[in-house]
Amino acid sequence: MKPSDDSHLKSIIPKARLSSSIWEKCDAENHLDICLKEDVRDSLLRIANEFYIYLGVSVPVLDITLTGSLANYNWTSVSDVDLHLLVDYSEVDDNLEFVKEFLMAKKSLWNEKHDIQVKGHEVELYTQDTNEPHHSTGVYSILEKEWIAKPEKMSSAIDTDAVLEKAYAMMKSIDHALNSPNRLTAIDAVKEKIKKMRQSGLEASGELSTENLAFKILRRNGYLEKLYQTGLEDFDQSLSLDQ
Numbered sequence: 001m002k003p004s005d006d007s008h009l010k011s012i013i014p015k016a017r018l019s020s021s022i023w024e025k026c027d028a029e030n031h032l033d034i035c036l037k038e039d040v041r042d043s044l045l046r047i048a049n050e051f052y053i054y055l056g057v058s059v060p061v062l063d064i065t066l067t068g069s070l071a072n073y074n075w076t077s078v079s080d081v082d083l084h085l086l087v088d089y090s091e092v093d094d095n096l097e098f099v100k101e102f103l104m105a106k107k108s109l110w111n112e113k114h115d116i117q118v119k120g121h122e123v124e125l126y127t128q129d130t131n132e133p134h135h136s137t138g139v140y141s142i143l144e145k146e147w148i149a150k151p152e153k154m155s156s157a158i159d160t161d162a163v164l165e166k167a168y169a170m171m172k173s174i175d176h177a178l179n180s181p182n183r184l185t186a187i188d189a190v191k192e193k194i195k196k197m198r199q200s201g202l203e204a205s206g207e208l209s210t211e212n213l214a215f216k217i218l219r220r221n222g223y224l225e226k227l228y229q230t231g232l233e234d235f236d237q238s239l240s241l242d243q
Helices: 038-055 096-113 160-178 183-208 210-220 223-238
Strands: 063-067 081-087 121-129 139-141 146-149
Touching (some): 038 063, 038 121, 096 121, 160 183, 183 223
Antiparallel strands (some): 063 081, 139 146
16 A cells, blocks of 8 residues: 555545444434434343443443444444443452453453454443543443444545555555564564654644544554564464474
């Protein structure tokens, strides 16, 4: 892919409405113009309950939310259902870093093991600390059946050149890491760089930031999968003993 190739960028241009397979118009008495479809809500509650049982932690779930692109106007046919269980990490253990690592590991194992889909969208589970800032512009409480952060229609005026240049630069960094003589170290470094890049963009400008859109392009064109898969294979090899 070259900076002038915007085929992946076109797929993430904001839509005029939320996904009709997930959302529907509400009754007037709800004082909301759009709500989660009841069959979708029921399905997500069942999934969340199974995930909570799998986690094996005896703390209350304070909320279950739907966030990410499917709770926003930048959804696509391949968007994940980002399903978050909100808990207070400090109620699990005083060592918050341990709790975070433990729950992230459980989340990764669950998502690798299961391929659960709702309305054609893969469900991605995540445990969120109630004290953790969340920068998404669309957050819907499945428990309370109301918007926590209601999305606003986005302008489609995106600096495509800047997005494509940023994506191209990160692709070059990934290529360099994959060809490095110290590949595993280089991969870890570029993964951290990409993480910081996306986070800074979300914090500064939200879903349509140059950095976040560049990240989505890397995910769509397979560059992130190649980076993470190669890193995993190299890590396993580093711990293996040849015959």
